[in-house]
Amino acid sequence: MTVLVTKDSIDLGNLYQVFVERYPSAAVANFAGHVRDHGDRESVDCLELEAYPEMAISQLTALGVEATSRYGLHAWQVVHRYGELSVGEPIVWVATAADHRADAFAACEFLMDTLKTDAPFWKREHSGQESSWVKVQTRDLERKARWLGGSDTA
Amino acid sequence: MVSQGIGPTVITIKFFSLIREAVEVEGLSLEWSPDLSSVAMVKAELSQRGANWSDALSHPNLIQAVNHKVVFEDNAVADGDELAFFPPMTGG
Known part of the structure; x- marks a missing residue:
């Protein structure tokens, strides 16, 4: 229902408050992913996220429509940042x-598992003077594959 | 997309992540012609620009998109389309 792709920092508390006020529902699930201090590299100072914003909005909207169709959602929202992010910041x-x-719960998990490999963002980890692009994780591909068989196969 | 006017018609091409780094440009425009009417034909044209281009565009995990949708190489390309080339996505 709503997609935001932004370079700006985000306030998770405010996002949740606005969401539940706008879409009062009996069951609300939400998930936030944050920059971790390690990854493909042993330590990570900060994360650079490159984006293709126009396609990201299109892809995330399509995933939200699919989630609504599968789980009869009243509402959904995805906010995804790009640019340079510090350890601990929400992505x-x-x-x-x-x-x-x-x-x-299922719709929230479906959205997270699919957007990780279907939405055009690319992470680059920085550690000291070095940096490298993050590789696709096999576990992410496996988690996405669980949803490909239809609405009841996850 | 169909051109409504007279004169050169173009396709826009964007590159992201390590593909952008390899070809050393964020994007470019090409005058569209029937010789560029599929993704594979556009890749072949761009690959003539040098070894860094042909290497990047023959990357085994390369993903291509036309008008913001992931497609196969045989997908048609028409006047006004936007193509993009990039590696597997790592969002979230």
Whole structure:
């Protein structure tokens, strides 16, 4: 229902408050992913996220429509940052609203598992004077594959 | 997309992440012609620009998009289209 792709920092508390006020529902699930201090590299100072914003909005919207179709959501929202982010900062926030928790949880997980490999963002980890592009993780591809068989196969 | 006017018609091409770094440009425009009517034909044209281009565009995990949708190499390319080339995505 709403996609925001932004270089600006985000306030998770405010995002949640606005979401539940705008879309009052019995079951609301939300997930935030933050920059970790390690990754492909042993230590990470900061993360650079490159984006293709126009395609990201298109892809994230399509995933939200798919999640709504599968789980009968009342509402959903995805916020994804790009640019330079410090350790601990939120990268992505996903919220889903439904009548029951099972649908809200499943839709939130579906959105996270699919956007990681379907939305055009690329992470570059910086550590000291060195940096490198993050490689796709096998576990992320496996988690996405769980959803490909239809609405009941995850 | 169909051109409504007279004169040169173009396709826009964008590069991201390590593909952008390899070809050393963020994007470019090409005058569209029937010789550029598929993604594979555009890749072949661009690959003539040098070894760094042909290496990057023959990357085994290369992903290509036309008008913001991931496509196969045989996808059609028409006047006004926007193409993009990039490696596997690592969002979230």
